Amino acid sequence: MIISFLNQKGGVGKTTLAVNVAASLANRGERVLLIDADKQGSASAWAALRQDTPFQVVSLARANMAKDALKMSSDYSYTVIDGPPHAEEIARSCIIASDFVALPIEPSGLSTWASDLTVRQVREAQEYKEMLKCGFVVSRKIGKTVIGREIRDMAAAADIPVLSTEIEQRVGFAESMTMGQTIFEWAPKSAAAREIEKLTKEIERHVEEDIRIGSKAKTANG
Ligand SMILES: Nc1ncnc2c1ncn2[C@@H]1O[C@H](COP(=O)(O)OP(=O)(O)OP(=O)(O)O)[C@@H](O)[C@H]1O
Numbered sequence: 001m002i003i004s005f006l007n008q009k010g011g012v013g014k015t016t017l018a019v020n021v022a023a024s025l026a027n028r029g030e031r032v033l034l035i036d037a038d039k040q041g042s043a044s045a046w047a048a049l050r051q052d053t054p055f056q057v058v059s060l061a062r063a064n065m066a067k068d069a070l071k072m073s074s075d076y077s078y079t080v081i082d083g084p085p086h087a088e089e090i091a092r093s094c095i096i097a098s099d100f101v102a103l104p105i106e107p108s109g110l111s112t113w114a115s116d117l118t119v120r121q122v123r124e125a126q127e128y129k130e131m132l133k134c135g136f137v138v139s140r141k142i143g144k145t146v147i148g149r150e151i152r153d154m155a156a157a158a159d160i161p162v163l164s165t166e167i168e169q170r171v172g173f174a175e176s177m178t179m180g181q182t183i184f185e186w187a188p189k190s191a192a193a194r195e196i197e198k199l200t201k202e203i204e205r206h207v208e209e210d211i212r213i214g215s216k217a218k219t220a221n222g
C-alpha cells in the first residue's frame with residue numbers, strides 16, 4: 001500500500017503526518033518505507049537526527065520518481081511518501097505511484113480547495129487510475145473549529161472525502177519533530193498519538209474498501 005501526503009501549500013503538516021503515519025504502521029511490526037520526495041529534505045533531516053529509524057527513509061525527489069518508488073515499495077508492506085510544497089512534476093509522480101493521496105489541509109483551506117492545483121492533479125490522475133483514492137485530512141486544527149457539514153458534503157460530492165479524523169494543532173507534534181522523534185516515542189499516551197493511530201486506520205479502511213469493491217466488480221463482470 002502506497003500512501004502519499006501531498007499539498008502544493010507549504011507548512012500544512014505533510015512531513016509531520018508522513019513521518020508519524022509511517023511510525024504508526026511500523027509500530028505494528030510492518031516493513032515500512034518513507035520516501036522523502038521533497039527537495040527541502042525535511043523528512044531526511046528528521047531521520048538524520050537519529051541513530052536509527054523505525055522505518056527505512058530514502059530521498060527520491062526526482063520528477064520521474066514514480067517508477068523507482070513502485071519498484072522500491074515492492075519490498076515493503078507500506079510505503080509513505082512525503083510530498084513537496086508545489087504542484088510540479090514530482091507531485092504528479094507521487095500521485096501516480098499512490099494508492100491513496102492524503103491531502104493535509106488547514107481548516108481555512110477547505111473553503112477554497114476547488115481551485116487547488118494539487119486537487120486538480122489528483123482528479124486528472126484518477127481519470128487514468130480508477131483505483132486511486134484520496135481524501136482531505138484536516139490538519140493543524142485549532143481548538144473547536146468546526147468543519148461544516150456543507151463543506152464535507154461538497155467535497156464528498158467531488159469524490160474527495162474529508163476524513164473524519166482531524167489533526168489538531170498540538171505542541172507535541174512540533175516538539176517531537178524537532179527532537180527527531182515520532183509522536184509515539186515523544187508522547188505515547190497523548191491525544192496527538194491517538195489522532196495519528198486513528199488517521200492511519202481510517203486511510204487503510206478507505207483503501208481496503210476500494211479493493212473489496214474492485215474485486216467484487218471484477219467477479220460480477222466475470
Ligand atoms: N498538528 C500540528 N501541531 C503543531 N504543529 C504542527 C502540526 N503539524 C505541523 N506542525 C508544525 O508546522 C510546521 C510545518 O509542518 P510540516 O513541516 O509537517 O508541514 P509541510 O506541509 O511538510 O511543510 P512543507 O510544505 O514546507 O514541506 C512544522 O514546524 C511542524 O512542526
Ligand SMILES: [Mg+2]
Nearest residue numbers: 014015038042
Ligand atoms: Mg514537508
